[in-house]
Amino acid sequence: MTDPHDQARAYLRAHAQLRPVDATFMGLPGHDHQLPPAGPDAVGAERATLEALQADLAHMRAPQTAAERLDAQLLSAQLTTALAELDRAPRQHSPAWYTGEAAFGVISLLLPGHLDDPEVTRDALRVRLEAIPAFLAQARAHLQGRARPDDVAERARREARAAAHLLSTGLPRHPLWNDTLRLPAGRAARALLAYAEDLSGPDAPVACGEAHLDLLMRVTHALPFGPREALERATEAFARLTARLEAQARGLPGDMHWTEHLARLEARVPEGDLLGTYRELHGRALDAARPLLTPADDYGLDFAFLPEWAEGTGDLYFLFYRSPAPLRPGTGSRYWVTPPGPDPADRRAHNCAFVKLVHAVHHGSIGHHTHNARARQADSVLARVAGTDCASGIALLGAGTMVEGWACYAEDLLAEIPGFYTPAEELLLTQFERRNAASCIVDLKLHLGEWTLEQARAFYRDEAHFAPARIWAETTRNALFPASRLMYWLGTETIKALRAELALPARTFHDALLAHGHAPATVVADELRAQYRQGALHR
Structure with a gap:
């Protein structure tokens, strides 16, 4: 009999072979020179590997500890x-999968954590660049005549062109660049541009269907209900939060609609040193949160402007904050800030409220920054790595209710510190919660087949008040990754309900929650309930 940790390690070895770009982001050694298998037998070979691993579960002994239970689940x-x-x-069979893997097979090696041994990294980068033309040729064989949503194909075109721009214009500005990369980078860029021009094919429905959506909710996310109940909950919450926004707006000076208050908030931009504002708000959030939890101030977060080599990557999943490789995190991580241009709209994107709530709290300080630090110390093998940001999303989707649920919950948590948010910023907090409920509705209705992409976009624009520039990319992502947007609101709701149920001191509750790492919020909740019953957590 094997224990759950051994089985988890066996899975990670297989995952690294099947998804080597994920392995680079996780910090698993030995795969930095590889792109994923994409030959004609790739799907069948992957199925055989996964079925063998699944059969091995019959030989796994029953979990005996919380960490073993998390790994088993x-x-x-x-x-x-x-x-x-x-x-x-x-x-x-998705054209956008190939562009994401090709682009981030390169980008994963350009990030600061890979610069400690430049010769080894440069060699891995050269090999991956050399592999891109053949990888994209294999993509064409898989995609030939295959139906796919038109918007997914358009996303692949945009990503391919952005990746080609990176290889031809950005990569030569990177510290790793030397003449050995010139030819393979040029060939890869040309292959990407050719791929972008060769993505014709019939349109296909977006919806994954109720049965698959139900599996993603009940099995992957370990939720105790399916899509119909989730849709009812999210719809009720959207109406309730709309009413709350209207009531909050009436309590603010100016007799304005809540959208006008938020527009004024957006106009308040930092004066002077922009990076200094990011650092100051991140530090304030860390300090303010100390009565509520133990923040990760022993692991650094460095704010810097987006480097020249990364300019023009806007159509890629290029995150300003990307979780450090959990198996080789170094002593700190980098947080990119896009330099504002001459257009006033560029400066408004860095408005003080957005920097505070999204950059300093959700991603920095006690949000993802602290959660990632705690996850790296978790006893569960998989909960250390499940929330790793990879080419198109986190490594294991099932961790999402905890990963994103916590970061959204963290925004609300600091409202418990008097004076941390202004009344207008608390209005924005409510709009963020309402936006997450809206994303949950779209995720569900799109994949139940009740809405088209155009109907989803109309809802985001007219009801949820998403920024117009964001809507196309948001809905295309909804289409590509079912059950990936519902995890924000449902994860937050799970954490809030558990805290109310256990009624523990704030610091005790939050530290115990985060100690379990990246696992489904409901599964972590069950472990905290068990600890409470056993007397390991005290009011």
Whole structure:
């Protein structure tokens, strides 16, 4: 009999072979020179690997500790999910999967954590660049004549062109650049541009269907209900939060609609040193949160302007904050800030309220920054790495209710510190919660087949008041990754309900919650309930 930790390690070895770009982001050694298998037998070979791992679960002894239970749950759910996806819509049949892997196979090696050994990294980068033309040729074989949503194909075109721009214009500005990269980078860029021009094919429906959506909710996210109940909850919450916004707006001076108050908030931009504002608000959030939890101030977060080599990557999943490689995190991580241009709209994107709530709290300080630091110390093998940001999303989708649920919850948590937010910023907090409920509604209605992409976009624009420039990318992402947007609001709701149920001191509750790392929020909740019953957590 093997224990759950051994089974989890076996899965990670297989995951690294099947998804080597994920392995680079996780810090798993030995795969930095590889792109994913994409030959004609790739889908069948992956299915055989996953089925063998699933069969091995029969030989796993019963979990005996919280960490073993987390590994067993994450592993079983991941195998079930991955096999279901291979049956429904293998990622090898999505044109955007290839562009994401090709682009981030390169970008993953350009990030600061890979610059400690430049010769080794440069060699891995050269090999990956050399592999891109063949990888994209294999993509064409998989995609030939295959139906796919038109908007997914358009996303792939945009990503391919952005990646080609990176290789031809950005990469030569990177410290790793030397003449050995010139030819393979040029060939890869040309292959990406050719791929962008060769993505014709029939349109396909977006919806994954109720049965698959139900599996993603009940198995992957370990939620105790399915899409119909979730839709009812999110719809009620959207109406309730709309009423709250209207009431909050009436309490603010000016007799304005809540959207006008938020527009005024957006106009308040930092004066002078922009990076200094980011650092100051991040530090303030860390200090303010100390009565509520133990923040990760022993692991650094450095704010810097986006480097020249990364300019023009806007159509890629290039995150300003990307979780450090959990298996080789170094002593700190980098937070990119896009330099504002001459257009006043560029400066408004860095308005003080947005920097505070999104950059300083949600991603920095006690949000993802602290959660990632705690996850790296978790006893569960998979909960250390499940929330790793990879080419198109986190490594294991099942961790999402905790990963994003916590970061959204953290925004609200600091409202418990008197004076941390202004009344107008608390209005923005409510709009963020309402936006997450809206994303949950779209995720569900789109994949239940009740809405088209155009109907989803109209809802985001007219009801949820999303920024117009964001809507196309948001809905295309909704289409590509079912059950990935519902995890924000449902994860936050799970954490809030558990805190109310246990009624523990804030610091005790939050530190215990984060200690379990990246696992489904409901599964972590069950472990905290068990600890409470056993007397390990005290009021």
